[in-house]
Amino acid sequence: MGGKMQREVSRAVWTWTWTFCLIVLSAGGAWSARGEVRHRLAERKLCADEECSHPISMARALTDYTGPDCRFINIRQGQIVYIYGKLKGKGRNFWQGTVQGDYFGEQSTTLGFFPKSIVKEIQYLGTELVEMPTVDWDFYC
Known part of the structure; x- marks a missing residue:
């Protein structure tokens, strides 16, 4: 039984x-919580690998940046940014990455877009980049 x-x-x-x-x-x-796909910023991107799971490079933020919507990350001047993707074509002025938060975890790790003009690459982590199409998930909030 x-x-x-x-x-x-x-x-x-x-x-x-x-x-x-x-x-x-x-x-x-x-x-x-928001659960929506926003319009694509670009149709193609460059990544270090086919899954975009490894960073391309590290950069230092030159200025503060507040993203206009949920696809973007907020960055403070001086923070280290890990770059995972570089958009091509119409979105070529935007890169995708994460911000290294403070030691005690002040900022959660979130993948998002930011203008490439606000950072200076300081270390390249890969040598050859893979070009691939963007997917809806890249622009999901």
Whole structure:
């Protein structure tokens, strides 16, 4: 009898989990509080690898920057920025990266865009870049 009850509980948990996943996926954008895809800044980008998971370079912020919307990161003068992508074409003035927060974690690590003009690259971490298309996820809030 214990085995039968355990199977019924497992089936109920599985059914609930599957239903929950369907609801989340059909809600389109339930992965964040805002949950929306903004227009693409560019169709192509350069990355250090095909997953854009390794930084291309490190840069130091020359000035403060406050992003206009959720696709962008805020940067303070002097902060180190890890650059993961460089947009091409119409968005070529924007790079994608993360800001190194203070030692005690004052700023959470968030990937976002910023104007390349506000940073100076100080160290290149890769030699050959891969050109690839941007995807909706690049511009998701």
